[in-house]
Amino acid sequence: MSATAQGHVETPAEQQIHVAAPARRRRGHATLVIGLVLTGLVVVTALVSLVWLPYPLTDIQGGRLEAPSGAHLLGTDRLGRDLLSQLMVGARIALTVGAGAALLAGILGTAIGLTAALARPWVDDTLSATLDVVIAFPVLLLAMLVVAVQGASLGSAIFAIGLAMAAVIARLARILSRRVLQEQFVTAARTSGTRLPGIVWRHVLPNIAPTLAVALALQFGVAVLAEASLSYLGLGAPPPNASWGRMLQEAQGTVLTAPVGALAPGIAIIVLVLGVNFLTDGLREFTDPTRRRSR
Template sequence: MSQVAIQQITGSVPTRRRPKATLVVGAVLTGLVVLTAVVSLVWLPYPLADTSGGRLEGPGPLHPLGTDRLGRDLLSQLMAGARIALAVGTGSVALAALIGIAVGLVAAFARPWIDDTVSATLDVVIAFPVLLLAMLVVAVQGASLWSAILAVGLAMSAVVARLTRILARRVLQEQFVTAARTSGTSLLGVVFRHVLPNIAPTLAVSLALQFGGAVLAEASLSYLGLGAPPPNASWGRMLQEAQGTVLTAPVGAIAPGLAVVALVLGVNFLADGLRDLADPTRRRAR
């Protein structure tokens, strides 16, 4: 047995860990959707409003996925729908992070009665389904891409706020934070030097999981006619339009359904892999 092998067995030389399968699969699935969205910015097989194709044509050389009941190319809609899904997912998660982290930090540093009030309010908001809250916001603002981002982001911000509060209060009990406060470090210094760096890995994983929920919420809103209006393409609206012809032209429903599943699974697998990287104890357990 070679000396390197002996060292690896005894633990004196760290062994290389192969990337977790879920991390690789998640990166591939998410990367494919991102690549599709980027390509759709510069090229589409047909304009989204082009109805020159035959109604409900099957897959063929001119239309690889066929056409819908209006004669529009399904592949073009599917590619453009990736843009909407990523835009709503990224925008809503960014908004949820901005509001949720701010509220959570305020609750963690505030007096007990303020903390209790904020916590009770967050519990009430979290008790409502995300889709229901999003529908209420869209009903007030009107159906648009920005309304979908605002609705989903506000609905998810309560979950981020509660997690931030729990993590921040845990960090504030550590001795190094007490030492920093004793040495005269300002409140903002404690937040940006000690609290945020220590809670960032866990928050990043949670936000990645929230991204998948945002994609599902956007597809649900579009299915109900509350998402981005035409001519914007949306996977949820593609499903709604194809439900009446699913038996005669099943590709119209299967393609956007698989796209939603691929993106949500990809992001969830990616978050699971990131959680293992951020938590050394989980890596050792595996």
């Protein structure tokens, strides 16, 4: 055991925490940096696609299944379209769907979770049971059902994926809100005459926001995979929009003769999902109060 400046004798467990904290902090910084780099690479690609593309998506003047060259850095697909241009537009669509679905899930899920936490017990029980049933269904399956009803489009994909993910956010928001509502500072606010909207705005939302932000970042990666899956099945954004999932579907028949057509979108999906996951882990290291206390 070792003694601190205040005369307190540290136990072996406390010494282990103090030794592990710097290593965990360095790992959190490294994870955050890696996530920012990988995610930033996709974001920059998407932003560039707004102002410049090597070739229009409708340009089929290139040769069929050309290998990477100076004219086409990633080659062409079976219709003669430039793969790099499709990949860049696919980054834009993936980020749009991921951000839109996460935003929709955050707004709808938080509203439902707060309603369940503040409502009467029978309303809370009903909403909780409904959320459990919805969560039991895979996100992709629910999204396919919604898109099948509304029709394939970019807006339908965002709405379907966001709606499917809202149940997960709602259950988390309910649990966090109920925990905050039991704190002493909320009781003091009620005693002082603060109305319910003020308690929610000043006390509940600020305390649940960091954890919900991390959960939404994870759901962003789920949304990207769901969008790619919908596009692969022909239920995503219709042509001429390029999607990584559609690129994979179109390249599966020529993967042996022109592997770049399948490798490029596959690697892009991996980079974005890994980047978001690393970024989420790094954010959790700085937003989780239990980890902050151990530093």
